Amino acid sequence: MNTNETGVERRVVVLGTGGTIAGRASAAGDNIGYTAAQVGVADLLGGIEAPAGVSLVAEQVAQVDSKDMTHAIWQALAARCAYWLAQDEVAGIAITHGTDTLEETAYVLHAVLRPGKPVVLTCAMRPATALAPDGPQNVRDAIAVAATPGAQGVTVVCAGTVHGAIDVQKVHTYRLDAFASGDAGAIGYVEQGAVRRVRPWPAGGEQASPALPDLALPWPRVEIVVSHAGASGAVIDALLSAGTTGGNAGPLRGIVLAATGNGTLHADIEAAAERAERAGVRVLRATRCLAGRILPRPDDRFRDAGGLGPMKARIALMLELMGLPAAGA
Numbered sequence: 001m002n003t004n005e006t007g008v009e010r011r012v013v014v015l016g017t018g019g020t021i022a023g024r025a026s027a028a029g030d031n032i033g034y035t036a037a038q039v040g041v042a043d044l045l046g047g048i049e050a051p052a053g054v055s056l057v058a059e060q061v062a063q064v065d066s067k068d069m070t071h072a073i074w075q076a077l078a079a080r081c082a083y084w085l086a087q088d089e090v091a092g093i094a095i096t097h098g099t100d101t102l103e104e105t106a107y108v109l110h111a112v113l114r115p116g117k118p119v120v121l122t123c124a125m126r127p128a129t130a131l132a133p134d135g136p137q138n139v140r141d142a143i144a145v146a147a148t149p150g151a152q153g154v155t156v157v158c159a160g161t162v163h164g165a166i167d168v169q170k171v172h173t174y175r176l177d178a179f180a181s182g183d184a185g186a187i188g189y190v191e192q193g194a195v196r197r198v199r200p201w202p203a204g205g206e207q208a209s210p211a212l213p214d215l216a217l218p219w220p221r222v223e224i225v226v227s228h229a230g231a232s233g234a235v236i237d238a239l240l241s242a243g244t245t246g247g248n249a250g251p252l253r254g255i256v257l258a259a260t261g262n263g264t265l266h267a268d269i270e271a272a273a274e275r276a277e278r279a280g281v282r283v284l285r286a287t288r289c290l291a292g293r294i295l296p297r298p299d300d301r302f303r304d305a306g307g308l309g310p311m312k313a314r315i316a317l318m319l320e321l322m323g324l325p326a327a328g329a
Contacts, residue, residue: 010091012050012146013057013084014139016041017077017105018064019098021135023127032174034127036065041096044128048140051147051193054091057084066098066105071219074108081109082212085117092118092146096139099123099178102156103168107312110154110165111319111327112213114205118151121165123158125176134159134176141190148195153202155187162187162195164202166327169309171290182291182307213324220321222254222314225273226288227265233272240276254282254317257302258310263287263294270301277302282321286313 016022018037022044025034042058050056061080062073077095084090097105106121113119122142124135142157154165159177167181181187188197225235239252255276259265263285265273273283286305287294293307305313316326 009089010054010147011057011087011089012054012092012094012143013059013090014041014045014094014096014143015077015080015084016044016058016060016096017062017066017073017098019066019096019100019102019123020127021096021098021122021124021138022063023124024129025127028129028131031126031130034129036098036127037063039128044096044135044139048136048143051144054143054147056143064098065100066102067100069098069101069105072217074105075215075217077105078109078112078212078215081113081115081119082210085113085115085119085210090117092120092148092151094139094142094146095119095121096135097121097123099125099158099170101311103165103170103179104311104315106154106156106165106168107315107327110202111315112215112324113154113210114203114327115154115210116152116204118146118148118201119154120145121154121156123156125174125178140193144190144193145195151195151201152204155202157190160190162189162197166202166308166312169290180290183293215322218250219318220253221250222256222282222317222321223252224256224258224310224314225269226258226310227260227269229266231266231269233268233275236269236272236276240279240281252281253321254284254314256305256310256314256317257283257285258288259285259294260288262292263296263300263304265302273302282317284313284317286310 022039023034023036024038120142122138156163167184172178294304
């Protein structure tokens with residue numbers, strides 16, 4: 001039996017959600033023409049040895065191309081994380097995920113769990129059938145982080161680098177090292193199965209196993225509108241005319257403005273956003289820039305999301321509308 005000093009068996013739970021890491025292609029040399037979410041998480045663990053003193057548990061939570069990630073899957077994933085984190089023998093959790101929306105899922109889990117144990121998302125840029133798949137090494141590294149004594153919070157591991165959930169973003173379309181952490185930099189690196197940490201772990205809760213807040217569906221509808229040269233307020237006006245009365249997507253509750261530079265907005269976008277706010281829609285600014293944060297000015301018309309990009313700002317605004325605390329950057 002694999003036990004710690006208290007005599008309790010130590011486990012790392014690996015939760016599968018699909019993605020490229022679970023993808024199959026018709027030819028081993030095809031790294032882009034694959035179908036995502038085909039291989040089960042138990043099969044992904046085949047041939048992967050657990051760190052010394054640790055056993056692995058696999059559970060399939062979802063099987064989806066992460067471009068099609070849903071709020072319902074977020075809810076289910078958060079619930080399974082909360083369940084496993086409450087088990088004394090569980091040292092941490094690793095999650096296999098697609099790269100397209102990985103940063104969003106990581107932010108959701110960070111915001112709603114704030115775990116005192118590690119929750120580590122990992123991925124792949126090549127499918128499982130590739131000549132040289134990157135998934136197996138990424139899974140090994142994620143398990144190593146999840147089993148590291150003293151680790152906590154939600155992180156992302158890709159190409160040997162450990163990123164924090166608030167800072168991580170996908171920055172390349174096909175390279176194996178597709179993620180970065182902007183100005184914050186990496187938390188650390190996985191080297192030969194061991195973590196070399198260069199800055200603190202993300203802040204976790206006081207308890208290793210957090211209580212999951214109420215994530216009742218449907219989540220409030222929040223849309224992202226981009227400010228750009230030659231922009232108009234037509235998109236916002238269309239959202240207002242069609243979206244505030246409901247429908248399949250629900251009533252429009254908020255808009256995140258993907259602003260230029262230090263949160264600046266085209267005059268027509270700003271005017272339309274003012275109309276939306278008067279109609280009862282919450283408005284939040286986030287910068288389009290990949291690095292840096294919005295530095296507020298006294299004359300700013302709309303509040304800003306600090307260092308959060310538009311996608312994470314959208315999640316933060318949804319959580320706020322649900323009455324839940326979000327996490328800034």
